[in-house]
Amino acid sequence: MVPLNTCRRGSKVRVVTLCEDPRCRCRLCALGLTPGVEAEVSQGGDCCRINVRGGEICLGEGLAGRVMVTPV
Template sequence: MAPLESLTHFPPGSRVRVETLCDCPKARGRLCAMGITPGTVVEITACCGGPVCLRARGSCFSIGHGLAEKVMGRLDAAACQVA
């Protein structure tokens, strides 16, 4: 099984299954309000040191680099099998 990495470590085009969120209630609440919860698959559309752009649940989001560092996930196995 692949190790957990933050969203900032995946290249654009990656489909990542969210595994855990940080313990900070404010950050967790913000992420959950956007639909970024454990078990959700997100697609990284841009990540170049600044904000991370992603697609989740049919919507596009940009989240700051610091907040993206608090979201841990793994490459989605289903996406790897298709490629």
């Protein structure tokens, strides 16, 4: 498992765990980022942009660092 913000552009990943804060986790789930979902990283680093469930979301480096993923 690696943090989402360390993944490179074009990587396909599967979400394993979300951050521990209930409010953060709820917000991520509302955006479609749930454990088990596959996503593609379209931009990594400071601003992590990912394609998930037919949409695109952008997470700041701090939040993306607390989302753990595995490569697909």
